[in-house]
Amino acid sequence: RINGERLWASLMELAQIGATPKGGVCRLTLTDLDKQGRDLVTGWAREAGMTVTIDRIGNGFMRRAGRNNALPPIVTGSHIDTQPTGGKFDGNYGVLAGIEVVRTLNDHGIATEAPIEVAFWTNEEGSRFVPVMMGSGVFAKAFTLEHAYAATDTEGKTVRDELARIGYIGEQEPGDHPIGAYFETHIEQGPVLEDNDVTIGVVQGVLGIRWFDCTVTGMEAHAGPTPMALRKDALQVATLLMQDVVASAHRHAPHGRGTVGMVQVFPNSRNVIPGRVKFSIDLRNATDALVDEMADEVKAYAAELSEEMGLPIHIELVSSYPAQGFNPGCVDAVAQAAHKLGYSSMPVVSGAGHDAVYMAQLAPAGMIFIPCKDGISHNEIEDAKPEHITAGCNVLLHAMLERAGV
Amino acid sequence: RINGERLWASLMELAQIGATPKGGVCRLTLTDLDKQGRDLVTGWAREAGMTVTIDRIGNGFMRRAGRNNALPPIVTGSHIDTQPTGGKFDGNYGVLAGIEVVRTLNDHGIATEAPIEVAFWTNEEGSRFVPVMMGSGVFAKAFTLEHAYAATDTEGKTVRDELARIGYIGEQEPGDHPIGAYFETHIEQGPVLEDNDVTIGVVQGVLGIRWFDCTVTGMEAHAGPTPMALRKDALQVATLLMQDVVASAHRHAPHGRGTVGMVQVFPNSRNVIPGRVKFSIDLRNATDALVDEMADEVKAYAAELSEEMGLPIHIELVSSYPAQGFNPGCVDAVAQAAHKLGYSSMPVVSGAGHDAVYMAQLAPAGMIFIPCKDGISHNEIEDAKPEHITAGCNVLLHAMLERAGV
Numbered sequence: 001r002i003n004g005e006r007l008w009a010s011l012m013e014l015a016q017i018g019a020t021p022k023g024g025v026c027r028l029t030l031t032d033l034d035k036q037g038r039d040l041v042t043g044w045a046r047e048a049g050m051t052v053t054i055d056r057i058g059n060g061f062m063r064r065a066g067r068n069n070a071l072p073p074i075v076t077g078s079h080i081d082t083q084p085t086g087g088k089f090d091g092n093y094g095v096l097a098g099i100e101v102v103r104t105l106n107d108h109g110i111a112t113e114a115p116i117e118v119a120f121w122t123n124e125e126g127s128r129f130v131p132v133m134m135g136s137g138v139f140a141k142a143f144t145l146e147h148a149y150a151a152t153d154t155e156g157k158t159v160r161d162e163l164a165r166i167g168y169i170g171e172q173e174p175g176d177h178p179i180g181a182y183f184e185t186h187i188e189q190g191p192v193l194e195d196n197d198v199t200i201g202v203v204q205g206v207l208g209i210r211w212f213d214c215t216v217t218g219m220e221a222h223a224g225p226t227p228m229a230l231r232k233d234a235l236q237v238a239t240l241l242m243q244d245v246v247a248s249a250h251r252h253a254p255h256g257r258g259t260v261g262m263v264q265v266f267p268n269s270r271n272v273i274p275g276r277v278k279f280s281i282d283l284r285n286a287t288d289a290l291v292d293e294m295a296d297e298v299k300a301y302a303a304e305l306s307e308e309m310g311l312p313i314h315i316e317l318v319s320s321y322p323a324q325g326f327n328p329g330c331v332d333a334v335a336q337a338a339h340k341l342g343y344s345s346m347p348v349v350s351g352a353g354h355d356a357v358y359m360a361q362l363a364p365a366g367m368i369f370i371p372c373k374d375g376i377s378h379n380e381i382e383d384a385k386p387e388h389i390t391a392g393c394n395v396l397l398h399a400m401l402e403r404a405g406v
Numbered sequence: 407r408i409n410g411e412r413l414w415a416s417l418m419e420l421a422q423i424g425a426t427p428k429g430g431v432c433r434l435t436l437t438d439l440d441k442q443g444r445d446l447v448t449g450w451a452r453e454a455g456m457t458v459t460i461d462r463i464g465n466g467f468m469r470r471a472g473r474n475n476a477l478p479p480i481v482t483g484s485h486i487d488t489q490p491t492g493g494k495f496d497g498n499y500g501v502l503a504g505i506e507v508v509r510t511l512n513d514h515g516i517a518t519e520a521p522i523e524v525a526f527w528t529n530e531e532g533s534r535f536v537p538v539m540m541g542s543g544v545f546a547k548a549f550t551l552e553h554a555y556a557a558t559d560t561e562g563k564t565v566r567d568e569l570a571r572i573g574y575i576g577e578q579e580p581g582d583h584p585i586g587a588y589f590e591t592h593i594e595q596g597p598v599l600e601d602n603d604v605t606i607g608v609v610q611g612v613l614g615i616r617w618f619d620c621t622v623t624g625m626e627a628h629a630g631p632t633p634m635a636l637r638k639d640a641l642q643v644a645t646l647l648m649q650d651v652v653a654s655a656h657r658h659a660p661h662g663r664g665t666v667g668m669v670q671v672f673p674n675s676r677n678v679i680p681g682r683v684k685f686s687i688d689l690r691n692a693t694d695a696l697v698d699e700m701a702d703e704v705k706a707y708a709a710e711l712s713e714e715m716g717l718p719i720h721i722e723l724v725s726s727y728p729a730q731g732f733n734p735g736c737v738d739a740v741a742q743a744a745h746k747l748g749y750s751s752m753p754v755v756s757g758a759g760h761d762a763v764y765m766a767q768l769a770p771a772g773m774i775f776i777p778c779k780d781g782i783s784h785n786e787i788e789d790a791k792p793e794h795i796t797a798g799c800n801v802l803l804h805a806m807l808e809r810a811g812v
């Protein structure tokens with residue numbers, strides 16, 4: 001069993017870097033704070049006798065040698081960057097749980113057959129640079145290194161320059177790195193485990209995601225002198241479509257999700273009828289067929305609305321992440337470990353994308369979820385219980401050992 | 407008849423001050439550009455033999471003596487300030503039409519019984535400092551001079567300091583200034599005259615206005631892992647209420663207006679369920695009873711929604727402008743002048759607030775509307791036809807002469 005207090009202490013120490021007054025963490029990717037976080041974690045890895053390799057997109061691989069180093073490593077990991085108003089656990093837990101697994105093996109002098117590696121993936125959050133899950137995406141060749149390098153933040157700084165600035169451009173070609181199996185521990189970021197009072201979520205797979213930007217174009221006009229019949233109010237049309245995004249998720253239960261998270265109204269003045277409204281659409285479901293069906297329905301309704309109201313509606317695909325089932329052997333290793341350790345567990349799906357989705361395209365992969373308070377994450381009040389943090393890490397240890405061989 | 411070319415030339419010359427590349431004007435109140443505009447206009451007034459008085463809120467009164475200067479003056483006017491992306495005609499037309507009336511009387515050596523005055527009111531637009539219609543509001547004692555002085559822009563500069571800086575704090579106490587009757591020419595800022603192919607709008611009165619801020623509070627959560635049934639999506643509730651704002655206007659036709667112009671979503675992130683949505687509500691109608699009925703209906707629906715959805719909804723009154731009917735004698739003087747001059751005319755209501763609303767609380771008042779292109783104003787593409795500009799000024803001339811006596 002792992003040392004829960006040591007893991008908790010490491011989590012709290014890392015959370016000091018970029019700590020916010022409200023108890024959260026703001027450690028945006030490729031900032032000075034991200035460098036400090038990376039330095040702290042790689043320092044701990046070296047203290048634990050691990051070697052550290054950085055690849056050209058700044059992904060880090062912290063390796064504990066096995067008895068047979070010709071075998072591909074059993075890898076775990078997650079990310080060190082956070083949201084602007086992020087919490088202490090999202091991502092960081094997955095990396096430090098990996099470090100704790102190695103520390104535990106060291107404590108007990110346990111050698112594994114295959115090497116063990118703990119990875120941290122660059123820019124999982126995507127709040128400073130898009131796309132999200134950048135490091136793992138480059139690693140899995142979902143998009144090119146050049147594409148990632150060229151991404152800019154709101155100040156026009158590029159990923160390449162910022163990586164170089166903080167000293168985290170390595171030599172290794174991303175993906176030139178075999179993986180025997182991949183496990184990732186993560187807080188659930190949703191309320192299902194807490195709602196069911198269950199400790200371990202055995203993640204079966206990750207929902208398919210489609211992101212769209214929708215623009216409704218009307219005609220801006222003065223709110224007073226313009227009679228209702230002569231208006232082209234972009235917001236009124238947009239609100240109908242925003243409701244359909246949510247309705248489409250209800251129509252495609254139980255795993256359908258529909259969210260409008262971002263809205264911009266132009267010119268956004270109290271006494272001006274909106275001439276243009278731009279909003280995001282986030283659709284998710286358990287299979288790509290289902291999520292595409294949702295998208296088709298929303299688009300069909302938009303076309304109908306546009307026709308009826310006489311206002312152009314433009315819907316543009318921004319990103320698409322296919323639904324990804326995890327490897328049955330890895331899923332089973334997680335379920336067995338939870339059972340053996342005496343933790344309550346249930347099968348769950350991940351509604352959020354994770355680096356493990358890209359890893360699942362390259363190697364057998366699985367994920368371990370633990371409950372987080374009120375299901376809240378991407379928020380400074382994100383919280384998790386020490387006993388759940390410990391439990392998730394114990395499951396990780398046993399699942400990895402099962403795969404690595406003792 | 408007035409000299410339409412001279413009036414047009416003056417409008418175009420004033421529009422140079424703060425001219426924008428797109429053909430509009432940005433001359434925010436109490437800026438250096440506003441000072442230049444005021445200096446140009448008062449210079450023209452002095453050239454036309456008028457005396458200029460400035461009051462303590464910076465309102466200007468440009469006076470042409472009558473035969474009997476014991477009589478209260480017949481006043482016309484409007485404002486010189488513009489919106490940030492404003493046009494050449496809103497406000498400026500009303501002031502320069504007054505100057506053109508005086509120039510025409512001079513050309514023809516016509517003396518009036520009562521004096522004639524042309525006023526420019528400080529900060530009608532309200533885009534740099536609130537409240538809107540500030541100068542005429544102080545003049546009509548709708549709020550105090552101290553309240554207006556203390557208003558700050560986004561940089562923290564006060565009205566008082568900015569007035570002093572541009573040299574437009576006069577000695578006269580606002581309101582210590584008798585008014586025999588008040589007329590204001592203005593572009594319609596709406597599409598009704600153009601839609602009816604009519605030259606002169608005989609303004610019967612101004613709609614009552616209520617401005618509210620509405621806040622819906624939900625719970626922000628991750629768009630992926632949060633099942634639909636466990637969400638508190640503030641935007642979904644807000645969109646229902648936004649639709650009711652517009653529906654309430656349709657229920658209270660023909661003069662009902664309902665607009666949501668401004669929306670802020672928190673945290674406004676693509677994959678976060680909105681935890682809070684704040685939006686503006688602008689309700690208008692021909693009587694205060696009707697606009698209050700609209701407000702009561704919207705509030706009742708909000709209470710019902712809040713109860714049904716379990717999300718708090720807070721609605722706060724921001725500003726209230728009572729409906730204002732114009733003086734039948736002044737309305738008739740406008741209608742008669744249009745008829746005599748052979749212009750097509752129709753009775754209209756003003757959906758927008760104007761300085762004339764405050765003047766109507768002090769003296770018999772009336773307004774003259776002319777069409778503007780596509781009904782658009784508060785926009786750099788705001789436009790009006792020279793023949794309409796001329797027609798409105800001719801109607802003003804005759805209405806004022808009728809009141810001033812020749």
Ligand SMILES: NC(=O)NCCC(=O)O
Binds near residue numbers: 132189353354
């Ligand atoms: N885990 C996580 O927040 N991923 C970001 C992409 C998503 O919205 O699912």
Ligand SMILES: NC(=O)NCCC(=O)O
Binds near residue numbers: 531760
């Ligand atoms: N004329 C004008 O734009 N007034 C501003 C106040 C309003 O919205 O009616």
